[in-house]
Amino acid sequence: MIRLILICCAIVVFLDIVLIRILHLGHGYFTFEELPAFASLLGFAGTLSIVVIAKILSIFISKGEDYYE
Amino acid sequence: MSDFIHPGLVLILGSFLIPVLPSTVRNAYSVFIGTVAFFLCITASPGMYGSINIFGLDISPTIRVDKLSLLFSYIFSFIGLMGLVYCYHVKDSLQPFAGALYTGASIGVSFAHDVVSFYLFWELLSVCAVLLIWSQRTKESVEAGFRYILVHIAGGLSLFAGILLFVKKSGTFEFASFMSYSGEPFWWLILIGFVLCAAAPPLHAWLPDAYPAATIYGSVFLNPFTTKAAVYALIRGFPGAEVLVYLGSVMAVYGVIYALLENNLRRLLSYHIVSQVGYMVAGVGLGVINLGLNGSASHAFNHILYKCLLFMSAGAVIYATGKEKMTDLGGFGRYAPFTALSFFVGAFSIAGFPFTNGFIGKSPIISAAGEVGNVFAYILLNVATCGTIISIICKMGYYTFFSEKKTNYEVTPLPINMKISMAVLSILCIGIGVLPQLFYAYLPFPMDYEPYTVQHIIDTLGIFSFTFLVFAIFLKKLSPKAKINLDLDWPYRIGGRLFIRGLDKTVVPAEYNFVNILWRKILHDGVFPMGDRTESYEKKKLDRISIFSANLSKILSDNLSRIQTGRIHDYAIYMIVGIIVCLVIALYMFK
Structure with missing residues (x-):
């Protein structure tokens, strides 16, 4: 399963570099989007930060199911 | 009101027959009036209609039919009809009644031209919602319903005060953009009334509290109307209010963080409403360009389709197994491939996968953030997409339909009417995603926009594949826990209890020992x-x-x-x- 996902990731990064950086078939709105495979990077970092924030938050807010009883 | 029959009034008046009809014809009748209202909406021609004399005021016109209100009335009436089909097999008369009334009230909101009739329809929404929450008839649902109505009365009063001040200040009853009064006290009061119904933090906790407490049919009716009526009101009243960009972006991320921690299927989906409405609110804030407002309208339209599909699929899981916690489910895809398929259509749509309506729905909003040059909204809305993918496709999809079976549940087959409505919505989710320009023609403001660009598709695929990668890495860490998560309803749930306990300790003894003796x-x-x-x-x-x-x-x-x-x-x-x-x-x- 994880191998399949890694292959997908590699294909997307490859396509991003070929189609957008080399063939210039699209352009972003901001200068930081000129980074190669910026969206993939954002996807990885964004998801990671959401997972980390949620896990830290859960220490404080997760309670037993009968909390409000 | 010569050549215009108000579909909302047809539904509202028609719905009062539902409880008195015998159970054999009741549901057929409710679907019939739902269909009539839908046809009245799609045949309505733009214009101004009607006049009323209310509280000694002559108000004319009261009904405005333009592209914006038509778009919302199409989807409200259509989803009302789908909801009535979904609950066709239900014996209880309260749910189709409240559902039809709710649909009628939301159509009324979208057609209201003056603030008075707008406010009346608006308040009717809350009443119907509470009826649907109470129709579950359990202790939790009664309590959640009371909390719902108390919060909405507070919001309604803020809106009412704002409307009164607005009428006094402007001398007109017309409900149009309030942006020329930006910063006035009534501007804020009306805005608070609207964003409370749009479930924007910190005024959002009523939504994940109440929606999972309703019946499975009730939550299908609950999810499209109140929040999307609020989005309509924001598009109409507050286009380009900058505060909404930041509020909406934070909302979008806030919702997915909570959704990721949830265990209860419908509460997880409720947090996604908060998140998705966040996109729309941000889009309204980006409404200085047409792309933002059109994005909000298109996202609201498409969101209703896939969100109802998701709630219907979750309802189907609950109907079939009687369980609604991921810690009790798992492996359900084996027993119900149809439910699994419709769930994943909805899940990929909400995450915005190319060739689903979620992709074409929210793309204009994110592009608007880019066009305006708002980095904050651009990054946060994209991060919220990551959160949507990981919490709904990955976590909910994997731990409900795949993974190993956690309890030995039995599976009841679904009635055909539930399957029909789920199939229709699935087809629409894909159909609109494949043919975006056909749909964009119905958007209220002129725009020239193509969602399927190479850059956009590659970016989306990149976000998807790397989010899956993170999920695969954290698979064990993200397994659902049998816990609840405290949200901002804590202050009034525990606070209310502490208040009474505080009174017991202070006022009651004082009254007993001092006032009584004196x-x-x-x-x-x-x-x-x-x-x-x-x-x-x-x-x-x-x-x-x-x-x-x-x-x-x-x-x-x-x-x-x-x-x-x-x-x-x-x-x-x-x-x-x-x-x-x-x-x-x-x-x-x-x-």
Whole structure:
């Protein structure tokens, strides 16, 4: 399963570099989007930060199911 | 109101027949009026109609039919119809009744031209929602319903105060953009009323609290109307209000973080409403360009389709197994491939995968953030997409339909009507995603936008594949836990309880030990002796008066009884004498 996902990731990064950086078939709105495979990077970092924030938050807010009883 | 029949009023008036009809025809009738309302919406022609005389005010026109209100009325009436089909097999009459009424009220909101009728329809929404929450008839749902109505009354009062101040200030009843009054107190009051119904933090906790407490049919009706009516109101009233960009972006991320921690299927989906409405709110804030407002409208339209599909799929899981926690489910895809398929259509749509309506729905909003040059919104909305993918496709999808079975649940087959409505919505989710320009033609403002660019597709695929990668890495860490997560309803749930307990400790003892004793003292030392004194005074003085008057009346009645002989000819004589006396007086007077 994880191998399949890694292959997908590699294909997307490859396509991003070929189609957008080399063939210039699209352009972003901001200068930081000129980074190669910026969206993939954002996807990885964004998801990671959401997972980390949620896990830290859960220490404080997760309670037993009968909390409000 | 000559050539326009108000579909909302048809539904509202028509729905009152539903509870009195026999159960054999009740649901057929409710689907019938749903269909009538949908056809009235799609045949309505733009224009201004109607006038009312209410509270001594003459208001005209009251109905506005333009592209924006039509777009919302199409989706409200359509989803109302789908909801009525979904609950076709239900014996309870309250749910189709409240559902049809709710649909009618939201169509009324979208067509209202003046603030008075807008407000009346708006308040009707909350009433219907509470009926749907209570239709579950459990202790939790009753309590959640009360919390819902208390929060919405507070929001409604803020809106009402704002509307009154607005009418006083502007002298008009027209519900149009308030942006020329930006920063006035009533501007804020109305905005608070709207964003409360849009479930924007910190005023959002009513939504994940109440929606999972309703029946599975109730939550299908609940999820499209109130929040999306609020989005409509924001598009109409607050286009380009900058505060909404930041509020919406934070909302979008806030919702997914909570969704990721949830265990209850419908509460997870409820947090996604908060998140998705965040996109729309941000889009309204980016409404300085048409792309933002069109994005909000298109996202609201498409969101209703896939969100109802998701709620229907979650409802189907709950209907089939009786479980609604991921810690009790797992491996369900094996038993119900149809439910799994429709769930994943909805899940990929909400995450915005290319060739689903979620992709074409929210793309204009993110592009608008790019066009305006708002980095904050651009990054946060993209991060919220990551959160949507990981919490709904990955976590909910994996731990409900795949993974190993966690309890030994039994599977009840679904009624055909539930399957029909889920199939129709799935087809629409894909269909609109494949043919975006056909749909964009119905958007309220002119724009030239193509969602399927190479850059956009590659970016989306990149976000998807790397989010899956993170999920695969954290698979064990993200397994659902049998916990609940505290949200901002904590202050009024625990706070309310502490308040009462605080009263028990302070006011009650004070009342008992101080006020009570003081009161007794006043009674003993003041009031009772005073009473005794007046009593003896009465005996001495006042009694004589009553004895005297009694004696007087006795003498009078004794004398009177002497005349009352009881013989009929005596009375005849009295009458004749009386008549003669009357005649003499009369003659004397008219002479």
